[in-house]
Amino acid sequence: xxxxxxxxxxxxxxxxxxxxxxxxxxxxxxxxxxxxxxxxxxxxxxxxxxxxxxxxxxxxxxxxxxxxxxxxxxxxxxxxxxxxxxxxxxxxxxxxxxxxxxxxxxxxxxxxxxxxxxxxxxxxxxxxxxxxxxxxxxxxxxxxxxxxxxxxxxxxxxxxxxxxx
Numbered sequence: 001x002x003x004x005x006x007x008x009x010x011x012x013x014x015x016x017x018x019x020x021x022x023x024x025x026x027x028x029x030x031x032x033x034x035x036x037x038x039x040x041x042x043x044x045x046x047x048x049x050x051x052x053x054x055x056x057x058x059x060x061x062x063x064x065x066x067x068x069x070x071x072x073x074x075x076x077x078x079x080x081x082x083x084x085x086x087x088x089x090x091x092x093x094x095x096x097x098x099x100x101x102x103x104x105x106x107x108x109x110x111x112x113x114x115x116x117x118x119x120x121x122x123x124x125x126x127x128x129x130x131x132x133x134x135x136x137x138x139x140x141x142x143x144x145x146x147x148x149x150x151x152x153x154x155x156x157x158x159x160x161x162x163x164x165x
Contacts, residue, residue, distance in 0.1 A: 044067045048071050048072075049070065049080060049126065049148065049158070050078075052158040054080070057159075062164070063139060065135075070126065077126060077127050079149060080148060082134070082136060082146060084145075097135070125150060141164050141165055143162070144161070145160075146162055147160070
């Protein structure tokens with residue numbers, strides 16, 4: 001092959017090499033398309049709160065009662081609320097359950113979808129190392145939002161999704 005022929009083929013070789021590189025990068029990143037869904041077949045879920053994440057971030061559970069064991073593994077105070085994806089008639093999130101101590105609305109044993117965010121007088125904060133259990137009497141099929149309502153933690157990424165099948 002002459003030098004002239006090699007120079008003519010150079011753009012083709014560079015283009016082909018670039019395409020192969022793009023395909024390789026796309027395949028490597030395709031697994032990062034979003035959070036993986038943790039499928040739970042029972043009615044107990046363990047969730048860990050950290051700065052600024054909820055782990056697991058996407059959880060799929062069967063319809064019915066649910067016990068969420070929430071642990072604050074971070075160094076800051078956090079909380080966890082389970083909110084209906086739909087807003088109330090007043091445009092506010094409808095809290096199904098929260099990591100509030102017993103007797104603090106919406107605490108364990110209260111009817112789902114009956115309460116708006118807990119009042120500010122209710123301390124729903126979980127301090128580092130603390131674990132609480134959220135009892136949700138009945139969850140109907142649908143999608144629910146997991147979030148921390150403290151300060152701007154949700155804006156910083158402290159959200160998740162609970163899928164009830």
